Amino acid sequence: MPDPAPSGIRLDQATVRLGGRVVLDGLRLSLSERRIGILGRNGSGKTTLLRLIAGLIAPDQGRVTVEGADPFADRKAALGNLGILFQNPDHQILFPTVEEELAFGLVQQGLPQREALARAHDLLAGEGRSHWAQAPVSTLSQGQRHYLCLLAVLMMQPRTILLDEPFAGLDLPTQARLSRRLAALPQRLVTITHDPAALEGADRVLWLEAGRIALDGPPAEVLPAFIAEMERIGACDADADLAG
Amino acid sequence: MLTLTSPVEIWAHRLPAGLKLGFLALATSGLFMLDRPLWLAAAALAAAGLYASAGGRFALAGLRLLRPLWPFLVVVGLWHLWTGAWQAGGVILLRMATAVALANFVTMTTRLSDMIATVQRLARPLAVVGLSPRRLALAMALVIRFIPVMLERMEQITQSWRARSPRSPRWRVLVPATLAALDDADRAAEALRARGGAG
Amino acid sequence: MERNLTHIALFAALIAVLGLVPKIDLAAGVPITAQSLGIMLCGTVLGARRGALAVLLFLALVAAGLPLLSGGRGGLGVFAGPSVGYLVGFPVAAFVTGWLMERTTLSTGLAAGAASVIGGIGVLYVFGIGGMALMLGVTPTEAAFLGMAFLPGDIVKAVLAGMVTQSLARMRPASLLSRA
């Protein structure tokens, strides 16, 4: 059956092996909702799925397309289609100062350096953080670096933003501000989180388990099942401890 | 990051980096062509005058930068005295100290960003062998970004070792540190790819 | 492509860090700077071309004014000083070390140690001692006397380079670009 005008994120039997192990196992997905959440235990393959969608790794088998383009092969298209916020900001930041880090993405999209820097300064001014411009990134706190990474992604205005645990390591007011900020974005967001409550407003939630989809549906359906299972496993371990 | 640029701003800070480097190249070649002690002494005096024109604090910082030369000056001075070639020894020592002092003067009066821009301009011809100025700029930024990251990690590795061992890790930090450099490189490559690659 | 660039940059940073870390008490209270170990590792891990490029990148930043040479030295002055031969020899040493590493069929650790002795000591000393002879106006033999003071430390470093490379080969076989 021929595909009608491909849109959104599509995975067709996508399999990823890392270090000889199958980490994602023949995933078939078609994601077009605006707010998508991914849940799963540590090591279930969430980050790997995001890297696959972002085109940072290629599937060992199967196919991935985003808005009709292969994100691994067609990097030019991927740059406008996808932005990704890494789980650890230190893995994302490439430049010694805040302004260089912010300007880089725009330069990559074809803007002259001078204009890119000007836009970075505007953005910082809008965030009330003009004093960050020349600051060495090594003087920012972990939470601030995370925020910087998000700003760098937003500057490139991708159609879809992939967020790998965006709230980890942030204090409560910063979390609240960030989630308001994210909620207001017009883009499609795919968010990995360990906090089911953060996904109550999502359009669709995927529950990943050992590289496969355990459950996929609206939050009202997936979240209670996920919570129940996590509580069951948590209780089991406690019992095992007592017994052992 | 800490640089060798002097925080005391003097007149030479306002000269363009390219001009200073041009003068330095000329002066250094000149020094290596002179071989009369008197001429070299004059050159050394001129260099000292350059530092003096900048004031005491700057001159002191300049002297401190010459400190690594002392052991060589002493050893070579004594050696030439002993072999009786004190004139040849004087020529060599004066020439070297002056050349180093002049080069340091340029470093002390040029901001890192200007110097990096100049290095990149000088490296432009290398584009024909595949080293684009953009890639060089990116590589230099990456090094400056990752030095503090790696230093901090060395510290962490040492601390987490100490937390579990009565002895200091000594050379054993080398393996995790090098491993971390390799992993950082892989992750930075991915981060670079996520934002359009090295082009 | 990206991986080449980032490996070169990260190893340039590693050379700097190994020179800045105040005292890696390498063996029994002998504090030696590990900077030349960084040069050896560039060759044994990255191979000839990338290793030499990493060292050149490091030197470009030193010339630009960063105090990244061991003892916090840097700037243009060091290129006019008596150790300039060592600086010129650094990229060549990394290249030769990497070249040997890429070609020998010895086991990884042994190959890395031997390549470091030949490239990181033999080749480097030729440049370093030659440079001192020129700059200080002494004969190469006399300069060699000065240079030999570092030989015991450098032999320890070559052994360490072999051990570290061996461990890396075990833990990240795919990252050992010299043997890829």
Ligand SMILES: Nc1ncnc2c1ncn2[C@@H]1O[C@H](COP(=O)(O)OP(=O)(O)OP(=O)(O)O)[C@@H](O)[C@H]1O
């Ligand atoms: N480079 C790698 N080489 C080998 N195995 C890997 C590699 N990266 C990840 N894995 C394995 O793949 C599996 C999935 O990893 P992934 O990072 O996607 O998990 P995750 O769901 O994001 O976990 P977490 O909640 O801890 O972030 C894990 O079992 C991990 O050990």
Ligand SMILES: [Mg+2]
């Ligand atoms: Mg993860």
